[in-house]
Amino acid sequence: MKIKSAEFVVSNTRVDKCPDSKLPEYAFIGRSNVGKSSLINMLTDRKTLAKTSAKPGKTQLINHFLINKNWHLVDLPGYGYAKVSKSTKRTFQKFITAYFDKRKQMICAFVLIDSRHEPQPIDMEFMQWLGEHQVPFCIIFTKADKLKPKMLEKNINHYQDKMLEIWEEMPEFFVSSATSKLGQDEILDYIEAINNE
Numbered sequence: 001m002k003i004k005s006a007e008f009v010v011s012n013t014r015v016d017k018c019p020d021s022k023l024p025e026y027a028f029i030g031r032s033n034v035g036k037s038s039l040i041n042m043l044t045d046r047k048t049l050a051k052t053s054a055k056p057g058k059t060q061l062i063n064h065f066l067i068n069k070n071w072h073l074v075d076l077p078g079y080g081y082a083k084v085s086k087s088t089k090r091t092f093q094k095f096i097t098a099y100f101d102k103r104k105q106m107i108c109a110f111v112l113i114d115s116r117h118e119p120q121p122i123d124m125e126f127m128q129w130l131g132e133h134q135v136p137f138c139i140i141f142t143k144a145d146k147l148k149p150k151m152l153e154k155n156i157n158h159y160q161d162k163m164l165e166i167w168e169e170m171p172e173f174f175v176s177s178a179t180s181k182l183g184q185d186e187i188l189d190y191i192e193a194i195n196n197e
């Protein structure tokens with residue numbers, strides 16, 4: 001898919017304020033600092049479409065971007081900040097749960113995982129929750145340029161083994177780098193194929 005246009009639509013803190021639109025949407029979510037903003041900018045060929053928050057974890061916004069006038073890219077808040085309170089964590093959970101429960105136009109969630117790290121309980125629990133709620137999701141292993149190819153392969157294989165302890169098969173996954181643009185074509189083509197179904 002070629003990106004012809006990418007426009008910011010709205011940021012909001014409430015699921016019921018999300019755009020009243022039937023356009024298909026694809027959500028991007030992951031732990032703070034996983035490289036979500038960089039990935040969104042890389043995918044859309046825009047330097048500053050998604051902005052990194054100066055105060056990570058403080059603002060929990062759902063950002064809608066309209067891509068090629070025919071689908072929404074949704075930037076969901078990062079999770080897993082060490083410093084937030086328990087009540088903030090609970091609010092976050094409710095907020096995300098509400099998003100996935102209510103947005104029937106949400107076609108696929110892309111869960112971002114830093115390819116350098118071991119499987120983290122918070123990511124595994126989140127994906128388990130998605131699975132239990134029948135939310136279709138894929139994985140994107142980010143920052144692939146930070147690892148030597150052999151190490152990258154080793155980490156992904158390790159992740160696969162962990163996932164297979166929970167699921168019968170590995171969800172669809174992509175490998176990305178915001179610096180080399182690795183994964184851009186694959187992820188956009190995947191979205192395009194679903195949109196054309």
Ligand code: GDP
Nearest residue numbers: 032033034035036037038052143144177178179
């Ligand atoms: P977010 O908090 O998930 O939105 O993460 P950001 O996109 O702000 O990225 C966090 C940090 O990781 C920043 O310093 C980015 O420059 C860096 N980063 C993000 N993606 C990549 C990548 O693919 N390769 C490299 N080398 N650095 C990355």
